[in-house]
Amino acid sequence: MHFTDQEVLATATHPDFRAWLARxxxxxxCQHPIHLIGHTLTLEAGTGRLLAALTSETQPHKRLTIACGNRRVSRCEPCARLHQGDTYHLIAAGLAGGKSIPDTVRTHPRVFATFTAPSFGAVHRHTTDGPCRSRKRTAPCPHGRPLACPAHHTADDPVTGTPLCLGCYDYRTAVLFNAHTRDLWQRLNRNLYEDLASTLGVSRSVMRRSVRVSYAKVAEWQRRGTIHFHSVVRFDGPEGPTDPPPAWASTGLLIRTIRSATGRVFFTVPGTQVVLRFGTQLDIRPITPGRTGDDLTERAVASYIAKYVSKPEVTGVTVDRPIRDLATIAVLPVTEHTRTMIRTCWALGFRRWAHQLGYRGHTATKSRRYSTTYTALRAARADHRRSANGEDSDTGDAVVERNWRYSHSGHTVGQAMFAEGIEEDLRAAREDGDAS
Known part of the structure; x- marks a missing residue:
């Protein structure tokens, strides 16, 4: 009997098989669950009488199995899809209301803005109406490489996004840009209020008491390995989405302010003379409350941002887990361009973030009062599950004692095959529900 068949048979004939399937x-x-050993005890306050108990001893295989919660689709598609859904609702609530946000937020000025990275050297491009790079000047670069490319690259061509000359590409500054995008964003947020104050002829403190600039953004890796931000930016009153902005806070003013503030953003990397800025390509589009036509709608924006949250990696450009040693870099399934960026991260001390090409931030972030939070969405889902299971989420004055420790992660070969079948069934049921 084949080894895999033996594993499947052993899984299916285990006494805990049905209970494990249900879990x-x-x-x-979940494709890579976490297994815990321990207990949760609910005790009556004062007397210490046991009211309820959840222990690993009563669970299949004597361990509590929980979802990994990984947001990367390459690591766990079911958990990534759940995170994608949470992101969609978080973004949509800040555009159309819901999740404790009033629907009057739809009347607030808001735009969808894309902030790009500057050029660090010429790269091969995907074009639809001409060659990659046509130059009248035929002289090569200082390293003897041609500065023209007559080819027509497709979007998924491995060459797209790679430098025309690896020697000319400024890898050090490209990595530093990725590593300090958080600093650039913080300065952009500060500049927005300064530009508004200057436009209206008031102080910054007065401006902050008059209007609030709220945002939600997602980071996207381009084929050349640099970070772009896709962001919703919105005018609110000083109290946030429940507070209407002042009458003078128009969509046109928001667009002009973002352009002006972005042009003034710069960050000098400590200990160097490297000055970082956003790229000159800045796309800003108003978000409309409509549902049809060519307008950029609330639903389209929420879907677009949610897509990048669960699939941040770009094939051949980034990897989905940290790099532990220098030797691993040589065998990664990436382009030579990406390999050079990773090695540059290693040399500059950004080893912890080398798999993200130096980017040290979260894939998705938002301002404090943009809308609801991931924590609130997950708590609501947990309460719903407890209610569906007939459990009481309100323990009153009871004392809850939790003591859990990590055992291990993942499935056996046999378990993985059954888990994959469960995930496919759940996906099919979800798709049937969407189609009906």
Whole structure:
């Protein structure tokens, strides 16, 4: 009998098989679950009388199995899809209301803005109406490489996004840009209020008491390995989405302010003379409350941002887990351009973030009062599950004692095959529900 067949048979004939199947279905068919050993005890305050108990001893295989919660689709598709859904609702609530946000937020000026990285050297491009790079000047670069490319690259061509000359590309500054995009964003946020204050002829403190600039953004890696930000930016009153902005806070003013503030953003990397800025390509589009036509709608923006949250990696450009040693870099399934960026991260001390090409931020972030939070969405889902299971989420004055420790992660070969089948069934049921 084949080894895989033996594993499947051993899994299916285990006494805990049915209970294990139910648990994996409960956590959405997670592909890399976490297994815990321990207990949660609910005790009556004062007397210490045991009211309820959840222990690993009563669970399948004597361990509590929970979902990994990984947001990367390459690591766990079911958990990534759940995170994608949370992101969609978080973004949509800040555009159309819901999740404790009033629908009057739809009347607030808001735009969808894309902030790009500057050029660090000429790269091969995907074009639809001409060659990659046509130059009248035929002289090569200082390293003897041609500065023209007559080819027509497709969007998924491995060459797209790679430098015409690896020697001319400024890898050091490209990595430093990725590493300090958080600093650039913080300065942009500060500049927005300064530009508004200057336009209206008031102090910054007065401006901050008059209007609030709220945002939600997602980071995207381009094929050349640099970070772009896609962001919703919105005018609110000083109290946030429940507070209407002043009458003078128009969509046109928001667009002009973003352009002006972005042009003034710069950050000098400590200990160097490297000055970082956003790229000159800045796309800003108003978001409309409509549902049809060519307008950029609330639903389209929420879907677009959610897509990048669960699939941040670009094939051949980034990897989905940290790099532990220098030797691993040589065998990664990436382009030579990406390999050079990773090695540059290693040399500059950004080893912890080398798999992200130096980017040290979260894939998705938002301002404090943009809308609801991931924590609130997950808590609501947990309460819904407890209610569906007939559990009481309100423990009153009871004392809850939790003591859990990590055992291990993942499935056996046999378990993985059954978990994959569960995930496919759940996906099919979800798609049927969407189609009906």
């Amino acid at each position: 994996i279905k409960h956590i959405g068919g």
